[in-house]
Amino acid sequence: MTGERAGNRAAEAFAARFGGLPEGVWAAPGRVNVIGEHTDYNGGHVLPVALPHTTRAAVSRRDDGRLVLRSLQHPDDDADVAVADLEPGTPSGWAGYAAGVVHQVAGSAPGGLSVLVDGDVPAGAGLSSSAALECAVALALRDVLDLHLGPGDLVDVARRAENDFAGAPTGILDQSASVLCTEGHALFLDTRDRSSEQVPFDLAAAGLALLVLDSGTTHHHAASGYGDRRRECEEAAARLGVGLLREVPDVAALDALADGTPEGERLHRRARHVVTEDARVLQVVGALRSGADPRSIGPLLTEGHASLRDDFEVSVPLLDACVEAAVAAGAHGVRMVGGGFGGSAIALVEADAVDAVTAAVADRFAREGAPAPRSFVAVPSAGARRLR
Structure with a gap:
């Protein structure tokens, strides 16, 4: 409209x-x-x-x-x-x-x-x-x-x-x-x-599309585990003696959190996601600024999903299925977006492969007993x- x-x-x-x-x-x-x-x-x-x-x-x-x-x-x-x-x-x-x-x-x-x-x-x-x-x-x-x-x-x-x-x-x-x-x-x-x-982001000029796939699993920040993750990050920062996890210089500095206790291991995983995700943002921006083929950022997107799934533990089975199906169908990179516990994934795909990737995800969802995801191409607006 x-x-x-x-x-x-x-x-x-x-x-x-x-x-x-x-x-x-x-x-x-x-x-x-x-x-x-x-x-x-x-x-x-x-x-x-x-x-x-x-x-x-x-x-x-x-x-x-x-x-x-x-x-x-x-x-x-x-x-x-x-x-x-x-x-x-x-x-x-x-x-x-x-x-x-x-x-x-x-x-x-x-x-x-x-x-x-x-x-x-x-x-x-x-x-x-x-x-x-x-x-x-x-x-x-x-x-x-x-x-x-x-x-x-x-x-x-x-x-x-x-x-x-x-x-x-x-x-x-x-x-x-x-x-x-x-x-x-x-x-x-x-x-x-x-x-x-403002970083230029014209995927269409490169023959690419950013496909949004809505898993149909809704989330609500006010009632989800989002607040728990924020509190865990604050606790991790406090234990490391920094005001924000942004201030942690590298992943090795997080070793102090892994004290062998379940809580320490959990905080270590949460902080590891934040530190590595921040580094991924800088890598993606660096690639886009340099004029590199945007396809090169795909693996960073998929790596980010693995971190959200395993270290931050905010993904859900249908989002994981979405990522797996889209990657198998040829997407350059796929990850969940948003706060987690439901919501959507994005897939970096060839522009002429949008329908094929969408169909592959829908087929996977059908095998999981879920309705096909709503989908559209995100155009920077x-x-x-x-x-x-």
Whole structure:
């Protein structure tokens, strides 16, 4: 759906629900992370691209002090709460992510807001549907309420909404990708100092495609083992005497964690994933900067999946099956994406092999008794923007 059509659809739905056109419609994309999983909250590097799939927010001010939220994807789950009564967990569910953003700037919206949400970012697929919602609403509030928020401020508002209001302890990867990504590029972000670089990422010119395969196993950061992994990383850093695992110089420095106890061995594996994953990000970026054949990054993607599966233990059987089937079908590299415990995988494939790889994964899923995965080719797209 084009931006114009998407904006018009959201505006028309808003008018049908609230009795008048919105003050505007804003959109923010989901993302896939080429490489760099669970490194963001450890101060490391990430390399996401924005998807063409977006969440749209049609917004207008009210004069009754209430926040009214409606989603076309959740038509029976409206939220209506006084802005003054917003608190973590109220409202909950999908509305909590939007309400969390309003909560961050509630003092600037005492009269209330009407918000109509529409979108096509697959939920629970590891593609940052929650961040897309938060960033679309944050950008809308900046414009509607005339808030002086730069791109970094929008990222912070959206991330705090997810962390503090919705209760999902994520880093800044998802919101940064949704706000900062540009068309045709991957975002190379240092999450420690928040410096960034737009790295050209034109796979089509090389005859390649980045295929997204949704396993159909949904995940929810607020209720999954994501928080456990973050706590384990913090404990590993504390035992090593560093503030963040990013500060560990190399894998050999992790030997102090492997003290022979089950806990020590577990922390060693968690930290090993983070340190080696950060190194993989730098290798991929180095290859892309040098103009190397993008096929050369494939083995690093597959290596990253093995690390997420074995050291970080966040994969699930269908994601592993997806990786195995795609590699067997000729993919150059495949790995799960997102926080884990479900979601999607990405496969770097020849452009003319998209159908064959998709069919091979579907056949493997059928043998596992699972429906065929939803799939699409990820085209590096623009970040959050106003549609109308």
